[in-house]
Amino acid sequence: MPELPEVEYTARQLRATIVGATIQEVHVFWERTIGYPDWHDFCAEIVDRCVEAVRRRGKFLLLDLSGDLFLSVHRRMTGNFLLLPPGWQVDTTLRETDPIAWKTRGPTFLPPTPCDTAYSHEAAYCRVCFDLRDGRRLLYTDPRKFGRIELWPCNREDEALKGLGPEPLGAEFTLEHFADELSKRKSGIKQVLLDQSVVAGVGNIYADEALFYAGIHPLRRANSLNVDEIELLRQGVVAVLTLGIEHGGTSFNDYRDLWGEAGDNFNHVLVYQQDGRPCTRCGTLIERRVIAQRSSHFCPTCQPLIAE
């Protein structure tokens, strides 16, 4: 679910709240969420580590820990972090009373005062729980269980993040590099934008938004774009990602921030899931088509499919 803006927003919130905190203990409620190393080793090695820094690379959230280790988190579709204040209790009785429900839902978190239900809905589907020494709890929740958390030595970061292209909001995302990558690919531009080795962090929402910004049809062959179109698309990628961050990310269903709040970019999206509604630029109805196995949304007038 989360793309670059959602991961960046979470990274900023974590940076402001848990840098300096020490992890006292980790509880794993869905073992496959831990991608590396084996979850037993993961739990053993992470104990007593201090969070020294929080970074983002593409859609990966990276937590630098004391002792030259770092956590890498990829939330895939429905992963979220939720930070609970001290005093919450973990209730695991479901494990015995209803093992089947336990596997899908995980534990229940009980607030310090029973009437305090602010987080109780967001605290469902907890897969991994990080107990901090100061009493707070950092929950990793993920209904669909696609997300992965890994623990790596710092000197193997390249291996942990292999295949990632340049950061779209960094100086390395140049017209020269982008044009060079596109010239080597003859598949549809939408599919190329989703390729993390071309640009890191663009997903289905922001790919559609960037293509609308540049007035380029998602099925245009990547190597058919001229220099002006490539530069416009590059600017579009930067613009829609930057706006997404400013609005706290896009929440259609699942994405929530550290406090369980939805992002506001939902209200600023121009084509994604807007099919059947008039284009904000020309009034033509937005279309939806499946391209590269993903829903694509575009304006057939503003984004014409030019004959090559």
Place this chain on the structure above:
DNA sequence: ATTTAGACCTGTCAGC
């Protein structure tokens, strides 16, 4: 060498 279908998972919503 590329495309594409299937896996991994669960929830929600539309339609019958």
Place this chain on the structure above:
DNA sequence: TGCTGACAGGTCTAAA
């Protein structure tokens, strides 16, 4: 009310 199928911010693997 209940069942079925389509679909959801992602990515990897194997078959065509």
